[in-house]
Amino acid sequence: MKKKYIYILAFLIIAILGYNSVYFKKLSDIKKVKKESFDFKAFADSIYYKGILKSKKTIALTDLIASIRANQEAAFKKHGNRLGIGNSAYFMIKSTGKIIDIKDGIYTIADKKNGVVFIDTKYIFGNDLRDASGLVKLTDFKTNAQFNKVSESLNEIVRNEIIPKETKNVKLGDSISFSGAIKLNKKQTLFTDLLIIPSQIKLQ
Amino acid sequence: MTISLNHPLVKKSQSLIALFLLCLFISLLSDKFMTSANLWNVLRQISVNVCISVGMTLVVLMAGIDLSVGSVLGFTAAVCAGLLKNGLAFETMDLFVGFTVLGAILVSVLIGLVLGLFNGWVITKFSIPPFVATLAMLTIARGLTMLYTAGIPISNLGTEFEFIGSGWMLGIPVPVWISIFMVLIVVFLTNKTTFGRYIYAIGGNEKAAFLSGININKIKLAVYGIAGMMAAVGGVLVTSRLNSAQPNAGTSYELDSIAAVVIGGTSLSGGIGTVTGTVIGAVIIGVLNNGLVLLDVSPFWQQVVKGFVILLAVIIDKMNQKNK
Numbered sequence: 269m270k271k272k273y274i275y276i277l278a279f280l281i282i283a284i285l286g287y288n289s290v291y292f293k294k295l296s297d298i299k300k301v302k303k304e305s306f307d308f309k310a311f312a313d314s315i316y317y318k319g320i321l322k323s324k325k326t327i328a329l330t331d332l333i334a335s336i337r338a339n340q341e342a343a344f345k346k347h348g349n350r351l352g353i354g355n356s357a358y359f360m361i362k363s364t365g366k367i368i369d370i371k372d373g374i375y376t377i378a379d380k381k382n383g384v385v386f387i388d389t390k391y392i393f394g395n396d397l398r399d400a401s402g403l404v405k406l407t408d409f410k411t412n413a414q415f416n417k418v419s420e421s422l423n424e425i426v427r428n429e430i431i432p433k434e435t436k437n438v439k440l441g442d443s444i445s446f447s448g449a450i451k452l453n454k455k456q457t458l459f460t461d462l463l464i465i466p467s468q469i470k471l472q
Numbered sequence: 473m474t475i476s477l478n479h480p481l482v483k484k485s486q487s488l489i490a491l492f493l494l495c496l497f498i499s500l501l502s503d504k505f506m507t508s509a510n511l512w513n514v515l516r517q518i519s520v521n522v523c524i525s526v527g528m529t530l531v532v533l534m535a536g537i538d539l540s541v542g543s544v545l546g547f548t549a550a551v552c553a554g555l556l557k558n559g560l561a562f563e564t565m566d567l568f569v570g571f572t573v574l575g576a577i578l579v580s581v582l583i584g585l586v587l588g589l590f591n592g593w594v595i596t597k598f599s600i601p602p603f604v605a606t607l608a609m610l611t612i613a614r615g616l617t618m619l620y621t622a623g624i625p626i627s628n629l630g631t632e633f634e635f636i637g638s639g640w641m642l643g644i645p646v647p648v649w650i651s652i653f654m655v656l657i658v659v660f661l662t663n664k665t666t667f668g669r670y671i672y673a674i675g676g677n678e679k680a681a682f683l684s685g686i687n688i689n690k691i692k693l694a695v696y697g698i699a700g701m702m703a704a705v706g707g708v709l710v711t712s713r714l715n716s717a718q719p720n721a722g723t724s725y726e727l728d729s730i731a732a733v734v735i736g737g738t739s740l741s742g743g744i745g746t747v748t749g750t751v752i753g754a755v756i757i758g759v760l761n762n763g764l765v766l767l768d769v770s771p772f773w774q775q776v777v778k779g780f781v782i783l784l785a786v787i788i789d790k791m792n793q794k795n796k
Contacts, residue, residue, distance in 0.1 A: 289575025295561055295568040393625055413628040413715065420627060
């Protein structure tokens with residue numbers, strides 16, 4: 269008899285937890301709502317095509333390094349973008365070089381003027397592109413989640429649409445021109461082995 | 473009245489004394505350490521390790537080891553985030569199954585339980601050493617995480633979920649409340665139930681426990697299941713704190729957890745130790761991590777220091793056993 273009550277109680281607990289755990293909707297309704305809400309993809313598209321690709325703030329890597337060496341504060345202020353007050357800032361850079369290695373989506377580039385740099389074509393996530401572009405402000409969004417969603421959409425465009433198309437015919441030994449985002453720290457004194465989150469890769 | 477170093481009270485409180493001395497040492501070198509903001513931060517950070525470590529304590533008390541907790545944490549965290557964000561879509565049925573925060577957490581904890589039970593089943597059914605069986609699960613769970621996430625973080629899980637890892641309740645961070653709750657459950661299990669007594673009995677002498685009629689396999693299965701569940705709870709805390717599930721989340725967490733257990737005075741040969749000791753061990757690891765960062769010690773040296781602290785704890789444990 270006692271066992272019977274335990275089973276009934278367990279069933280009730282499971283039923284209550286289950287009722288509060290899942291909900292069911294028509295998939296077509298969900299897709300419709302997604303279309304009607306703020307279109308992050310369209311927003312990221314416009315940031316990428318109208319902003320990043322045409323940005324006048326994109327600086328040649330050699331020029332950036334030279335200007336940092338000449339006057340770090342001024343270079344960070346003029347070319348860099350950052351959200352907080354830390355020592356790091358993001359920069360949009362461009363350069364050229366020869367591919368000397370391709371491993372797990374990371375291209376090792378021998379850049380004649382700047383030594384070896386790495387371009388990550390696979391794990392494009394984080395806020396590097398969004399923050400380096402300097403085109404998206406936190407205050408334009410109600411929540412951090414929305415602000416981060418812009419990064420996510422921007423990364424998806426580059427990762428899924430741009431890079432596969434542009435690297436389709438690129439192979440080891442090819443010379444390429446590239447642009448992208450890098451993060452530099454004020455304490456940094458060496459500017460080789462930089463990791464670039466690409467925005468564009470072109471066969472030369 | 474003088475108390476010698478061999479006094480039982482001193483021996484019993486050696487982790488606590490070590491923690492006190494560590495805090496004193498760091499606070500002398502850094503004025504930021506003893507600020508309330510930093511101390512809350514330390515507690516918030518260690519809450520994940522506390523959850524994993526209390527599960528690990530049960531395993532170690534039974535003279536076992538679970539190397540898979542970090543990977544299980546990573547996988548359950550990814551599933552939790554995935555369900556919360558994307559739900560389950562069935563195109564052919566035009567059906568979308570969405571998960572509330574509660575639902576996503578429950579499913580991930582259940583998966584933790586299943587993975588833990590699988591560990592227990594492999595260990596008991598095939599008499600495979602726990603080290604090997606859980607090492608295999610470490611790789612399996614990490615692989616599953618990479619498959620599920622495709623190596624990409626699952627982010628933006630909503631403010632309601634974020635509250636679990638970043639929120640405050642009655643002036644105390646929510647993850648600290650959760651870890652306290654987990655500790656209380658395991659303390660109750662070890663001290664107030666026959667199940668707890670059986671764990672100590674198996675760890676003390678497995679053969680004697682078997683001969684006295686304890687269903688060893690059943691207890692082992694349950695203990696590994698609990699360890700998996702605790703890892704999943706840790707996964708929920710990590711994910712909600714970052715508001716993102718990282719594919720490499722939980723990497724090498726098993727080492728911090730074993731370190732907390734050992735530093736807390738639980739014997740790796742089983743049968744001796746307490747959950748409260750483990751909590752102190754986890755606090756020591758957390759304070760040590762925090763102190764080394766505040767003192768601007770290189771991350772490479774931090775690992776060396778942590779390694780020596782663990783070594784020291786094991787040596788003290790061995791010496792205590794010899795003296796007995």
